[in-house]
Amino acid sequence: MSLNLAAHRAELDAVITREKPKGGALIPVLHQAQELYGYLPKELQDYVAEALGIPQSTVYGVVTFYSFFTTKPRGRHRIGLCLGTACYVRGNAKNLERLSRELGVSAGESTADLRYSLEVCRCIGMCSKAPAIMVGKSVHANVQPDKVAEILSLYE
Ligand code: FES
Structure with a gap:
């Protein structure tokens, strides 16, 4: 899938123009770029590097360091499966297996139709x-493997 950079270039350029004179423009610009395009492929990273006058390797380093940045397109529905201690002990690894099987993707991947992304996260504050x-933004609690398909069916 190739990026249509022109689709949001005017908005992105406006953010770059606004942020560049301030120090530390890179992270706010990357946030906005990801907001506009959904992800940060190499072509977009290079554009930001050039526009801010910083090395491509610096941009790449920041994008890969922070987990909230992604270089791959994400699905419309982001599934965050918690593997914090409480969830792990109470069987969320089995739910992960079931989700992977239902969706045909592993953690960190998106379905081919970009309906879902499957991600693993740490505690989301629902330990009890x-x-x-x-x-x-919806939390599903006390999830058991046989409920996974039902949960997925709620999201078109
Ligand atoms: S460990 Fe999963 S919600 Fe806290």
Whole structure:
């Protein structure tokens, strides 16, 4: 999939123009770029590097260091499966297996139709109702493997 850089270039350039004179523009610009395009492929990273006058390797280093940046397109519905201690102990690894099987992807991947992304995260503050998963901003608590398909069906 190749990026249509022109699609949001005007908005991105406006952010770069606003942020560049301030120090530490890179992270806010990358946040906005990801907001606009959904992910940060190499072509977009290079554009940001050039526009800010910093090395491509610096941009790449920041993008790969922070887990909230992604270089791959994400699905419309982001599934965050918690593997914090409480969720792990109460069986969320089995839910992960079931989700992977239902979706045909591993953690860190998105379905081919970009409907879902499957990600593993750490504690989401629902330990007392573990095991928990988030889909977008919704939390599903006390999840058991036989409920996974039902949960997925809630998200078009
Ligand atoms: S460990 Fe999963 S919600 Fe806290």
